[in-house]
Amino acid sequence: MNFNAKYLPPLALVGALALIPVTASSFAAADTTNYQELEKFMSVYERVKANYVEPVDDKTLIKGAIDGMLQALDPHSSYVEANDFDQLKATTDGNYGGLGLTVSMEDGVVKVIAPTEDTPAWKAGIKAGDYITHINGEFLNNLTLDEAVAKMKGNPGTQVKLTIIRPGRDKPLDVSLTRERIELHPVKWEIKDNIGYININTFTGNVAEATKAALVGIDKATGGKPLGYVIDLRSNPGGLLDQAVDVADDFLDSGEIVSQRGRTKDDIERYYARPGDLAHGLPVVVLTDAGTASASEIVAGALQDHRRALIMGEKSFGKGSVQTVVQTGPESALRLTTARYYTPSGRSVQAGGIDPDIPVPQLSDPDYKSRKVIRESDLRRHLLAQSKVDDKLLEADDTPDPRFMMTAAALEKQGIKDFQLHYALNTIKRLSSTAKIAQAGPAKGAR
Template identity: 45%
Template sequence: MSLKFRRIILGVGAIALLSVGVMAWQPGSDGYRQANAATDYQQLQKFSQVMEMVRQAYVEEVSDEKLIEGALSGMLLSLDPHSTYLDKEMYKQMNVDTKGEFGGLGIEIQSAEGGIRIVSPIEDTPADRAGVKAGDLIIKIDEDLARDMSLMEAVKKMRGKPGTSIMLTIFREGENAPLEVKITRAVIKVNSVKSDMLAPGYAYLRITQFQQPTVQLLSKQIRELKKRAGGTLSGAVLDLRNNPGGLLNQAVAVSDLFLEKGNIVSTKSRAGKSLSFDAEPGDILQGLPMVVLMNNGSASASEIVGGALQDHHRAIVMGTKSFGKGSVQSVVPLNDGTAIKVTTALYYTPSGRSIQATGIDPDILVEQVVLKRDEEANKRASNSVSEANLKGHLANGNGKKKKVKEEMGEGPSEVMQERLKLDTQLQRALDLLRGLHVLRG
């Protein structure tokens, strides 16, 4: 039996087998099922015919595996930007990513018209240090046009041996010409939770990604900040800016830390069971004022947290509109070590809002303004004169009082003090917390 004849037999057998599977899943009347089965058979027959023609006539010999994987990749890519086929290498790497250590540049990306869109650079990674920003459009990777690549092809090209470099050509809104950014690859260890004091009594909590240990790290650092504050906090900022998302269960657990009761998030799907996640009693901050900072780099799991705290009026959301990724992807492993990631549901906040393509609108809109250190202004401020500077001024009669720092515990680190000078959104968040604390008495 010739090779060609065997392939035709196999192709027809696959068509027959798939057709039986399709028929078994078709709803409705027998006539409806039969009509759809006939259409499906014709489409599968067309696929088999094209595949056989490529085998026979393409300028180079192509393996059946490559053709099938290309077909699967194209099929999923045609659905939406987040559905994709994962070959063995990508599936293995995806499992490593969620544990917080992987190699590459440190950016979250998605497919876009004309190239690859950067959802968010991950904090303290090569891409972040190189100045890459959320919303940048990658139009070239080295000398290759990004518009000609699938998302997985772009990921493969950007990942590589630590220490090697890559050139990204990006288009940034507001710039007159494309920018070339050279980035050196590194083994990226993402510390998903960071914390500090904004001022005595006011906690700063930063989540860069939602990974397996996130909620445990966050709980631990809140307890440590309470000790630094002398046992009592006055308020907290939860910074989710440029957080591209991550694991759903960690987003739910983080939301639950600050909520006493009520729904956190629900999902609705066309097939399969819709899910709903509710909070359990216990607010780790015991109702203290909270501000959540978000921007257009806040996506997916970070939008779940922001939406839940906003809908329950547990926190004030400040900053700019979030990214708007409100879809659920299910990863289905296949027998040969590959997998598919397919969009199966949409997220809904406790009030029933869909995040998809709308995002979270802040309660208080605060655009990020780039500030520069003004040494002259600082010098003028330090040279200002008040009553206390006048020789022979009268005492105020209040007597000596403890400093606020002694009453409330430690203040911000030097790094945080420098950051506060330049981060206008963080400044406004701290101002708001102080105002809320005064109103609460």
């Protein structure tokens, strides 16, 4: 496992991590004026040890204290050890036994952010916005997110039953799934109506290389004459910062891609595009939805700010913070939010997300009107952008354009299974036709 990359993990069940050893010097700068507060902690600790109704070991108390401290910060800071640490490493390798769900938790309920494509959860029809209330009949109330995730994971081939509440449905749904070895295939491509379609579903360590290969493959398959490209980042929960930067760079000739800003004014890192647009200036549409998070928002934000692509679909998740994972022992790690990232124009995506240039609802989903989407701004203790974010804007969700009135059944009769993709392809065709007319110049005899 490579521990030398910067990481933008949005939620549980995603990504790859950077582990940094803790040294004694980390504590040398402790403020001595805080000792009184530490004395309060020790007083409570000693009282619990001496007087709790049952004996309790030191490890349990210290782990509880650490968990409580981090829970007071933001949803993405956490501490893991022992089995949880092993599961974390397996997850970040993109190869583990499970269901393929990106989830969060609030008020004791597991909320589905997005299922990963081609996994058991995706095949079973679990959708963003579903609530998981029971696992194998066990009510999940009062479990931590890590504990709930651990119950969903298991050996490939074993079965698990989830009880799901879906907004708009009167009765809970019981879904039986068979766990599989989750091996992420982050980039897939094909030609649709002479348009290159590239589906990027996560940002693991080989995504940039695979995206370049997809662009080369599309170029060859179309004889060097594709009409344009659709980059599908829907339900992409994020991953490695360097991969997001390199993917955005594939479509840019110059300029800033993203900046990462920490606690102090001097703690800024900027990432820039290198010369060479591998898409040759052809039209690009990027598809996003409420599951488009973190590293995928970096790509969408960069291409939008440089006006290199049209962002289409739904507002993204809004996870604009960076986590550093510090290894605190052989089998323990601290995951701590250490920075925010900003798009080239200086926008913080945190809690606000990326607004599409062209909002397009997923009409081919029969539940899209009743489906409750979950974004960063819905998470308890979510980190705000440094500039103030209008709560009314956060609450104003994707209001369907009145032009989009077709039903899922009507679309299915026309053979349209993915309305957003259908709309994106037609947009590329229109953009390509307009570009050809402009290149041709005025008609003969025209003045």
